[in-house]
Amino acid sequence: MTDSPVSTRPRLIVTADDFGLHTAVNQAVERGYREGVLRAASLMVTAPAVADAVARARQLPGLAVGLHLVLADGQSALPPSRIPDLVDARGNFGDNMVRDGFRFFFLPHVRRQLATEIRAQFEAFAATGLPLDHVNAHKHFHLHPTVLSLMLSIGRDYGLRAVRWPAEPGSGPWLKPWLALMRHRLRRAGVRTNDHVFGIRHTGGMDEQALLDVVQGLPAGLSELYLHPAIHGELTPAMSDYRHADELAALLSPRVRQAVAEHCLLCRGFSDPAAA
Numbered sequence: 513m514t515d516s517p518v519s520t521r522p523r524l525i526v527t528a529d530d531f532g533l534h535t536a537v538n539q540a541v542e543r544g545y546r547e548g549v550l551r552a553a554s555l556m557v558t559a560p561a562v563a564d565a566v567a568r569a570r571q572l573p574g575l576a577v578g579l580h581l582v583l584a585d586g587q588s589a590l591p592p593s594r595i596p597d598l599v600d601a602r603g604n605f606g607d608n609m610v611r612d613g614f615r616f617f618f619l620p621h622v623r624r625q626l627a628t629e630i631r632a633q634f635e636a637f638a639a640t641g642l643p644l645d646h647v648n649a650h651k652h653f654h655l656h657p658t659v660l661s662l663m664l665s666i667g668r669d670y671g672l673r674a675v676r677w678p679a680e681p682g683s684g685p686w687l688k689p690w691l692a693l694m695r696h697r698l699r700r701a702g703v704r705t706n707d708h709v710f711g712i713r714h715t716g717g718m719d720e721q722a723l724l725d726v727v728q729g730l731p732a733g734l735s736e737l738y739l740h741p742a743i744h745g746e747l748t749p750a751m752s753d754y755r756h757a758d759e760l761a762a763l764l765s766p767r768v769r770q771a772v773a774e775h776c777l778l779c780r781g782f783s784d785p786a787a788a
Contacts, residue, residue, distance in 0.1 A: 521775070521776055521777050522730035522731060522732055522733065522734075522735060522775070522776045522777070523733070523734045523735070523776060523777045523779050523786060523787060524727070524730060524734075524735050524736075524737060524772065524776045524777065524778055524779065525551060525552055525576075525706065525734070525735070525736045525737070525778075525779045525781060525782065525784075525787060526549050526550050526551050526552065526736075526737050526738075526739075526763070526778065527550075527551075527552040527553060527554060527578075527736055527737070527738040527739070527781075528540065528541045528544060528550055528552070528553045528554070528738070528739055528740070528741050529553075529554045529580055529648075529650075529738050529739070529740055530554070530556055530559070530580065530650075530740055531553040531554055531555045531556065531565045531569075531577070531580065532555050532556045532557070532559040532560075532561050532562035532564075532565035532566075533556055533559045533560070533561060533747060533748070534559075534560065534561050534742065534747050535561045535564050536742040536743045536744050536747065536756070537561070537565075537740075537741070537742045537747065537756075538561055538564050538565045538568050539742075539743050540741035540742045540743050540756070540759075540760045540763075541553045541565070541568065541575070541741070542568050542572065543743075543760065543763075543764065544741055544760060544763040544764065545572055545574070545575050546572070547764050548763035548764040548765070548768070548769065549763055549768060549769055549772050549778060550575075550741075550763050551574075551575070551576060551778060551779065551780045551781060552575065552576040552577070552578065552645060552646070552780070552781040552782075553565075553569070553575060553576075553577050553578070554577075554578045554579070554580035554646070554648055554738075555569075555577055555578065555579060555580055555637065555640075555642075556580045556582055556586065556650070557579065557582075557589065557633050557636035557637050557640075558582055558586065558587040558588060558589050558633065558636070559582075559586070559587065566640045566642065569640075569642055570641075570642070574780055575780075576645035576646070576780050576781020576782065576783055576784070577642045577643070577644075577645055577781075578644060578645045578646035578647055578648065578674070578781070578782075579633065579634065579637045579644060579646075579647045579648075580648060580649070580650055581630060581633055581647065581648070581649040581650065581653070581654065581659075581663065582605065582633070582649075582650045583598075583605060583612075583626070583629070583630075583649060583650065583653050583659060584605050584606065584607055584609050584612065584650060584651050584653055585605060585606075585607045585650065585651065585750055586604070586605055586650060587603055587604060587605075588603045588604070588605060588629055588632075589629060589632035589633045589635075589636050590603075590628065590629050590632050591603060594625070594628065594629075595625040595626075595628065595629050596625075597615070597619075597621065597622045597625055598612075598622070598625050598626060598629060607750070609651065609653060613656050613658075616656060616658040616659065617656075617657070617658050623658060623662075626658070626659070626662060627662050627666065630659075630662050630663060630666050631666050631669075634666055634667060634669070634670040634672075635670075637670070638670050643783070644670060644671050644672065644673075645674065645781040645782055645783045646673075646674040646675065646676065646781065646782045646783075647663060647667055647672050647674070647675050647676075648675060648676035648678075649663070652676075652678040652712075654675065654676075654694075655678055655690055655691070655694060657693070657694075657697075660675075660694060660697060661697075663675070664697070664698075664701050664703065672703065673703065673704055673782070673783070674703060674704040674705060674781075674782030674783070675698055675703050675704075675705055676705065676706060676709060676736060676738075677691070677694060677695055677698065677705040677706050677707075677709065678691070678709050678712065679691045679695070679708060679709055680708065680709050680710055680711070680712045680713055681708055681710075681731065682713070683712070704782050704787070704788065705782075706733075706734045706735060706736040706782075707731070707732075707733030707734050707735065708730075708731055708733065708734075708735040708736075709735065709736050709737075709738065710726045710735060710736070710737040710738075711736075711737055711738040711739060715740070715754075716740060716751060716753060716754030716755060716756075716759075717754070717755055717758070717759075718737075718739045718740075718759050718762060719755060719758040719759065719761070719762050720758075720761065720762040720765045720767060720768060722762070723737070723762045723763075723765070723768045723771075724767060724768060724771055727768065727771040727772055727775050727776060728771055728775055730775060730776050734779070734787055735776075739759045739762070739763065740754055740756060740759060741756055741757075741759040741760035741763055742756035742757065742759075742760065743756075743757065743760060744756065744757055745757060
């Protein structure tokens, strides 16, 4: 007995990151879901517009929402007095991820604070009452072995079942050992993950043509395509060159919707049985 044409098609999850960062992002997520091909979003539980994001998600029960852990270039869940070696006096993480990565790995007191903060962010997500579809980290910091270990061990208490594997076809060879180790650990933990990811190489510039190129050339298996849509740009200095509105337009594009219908099976997040 052979598989049907539908079952053998590449599977695709389309995700918006930074849900909760700004109302402009939240509005784009809602439009992308209602009018376009967006089916998942990763929630920053410490971001300024998180309450608005959660309220919108509750009105979109088909939207698969996950936790976007923030451990760099963002706000902490805990006050600075609880995690003084992770954040500044205002509770902001830095953006020197290489330095912080060494500190996470080699300094036990820093790891203890990191574990406390990660648990606080899982707890904040649980408090929303939204089902946890997946977990990933801002700027893919969960590629770091210490962050991944804590994510997996703490996440078990909160129903973690899926994690983004940030492996884009054509990634640099220096990443391959880290990605292989990460994939091995995810499989050993029994955590669902994607086979490919798209959005790293053209981050901030996933416009209509970029989406068409991805969708029309999807490899076999489960792919996740992630974007940073918003109804306008200039959200943060770190994303000053991101074309947020173009990414939203791509999600709403009739050409993209047609390409998705022709080339792949669109999944409603990692919890969708079709994504298994």
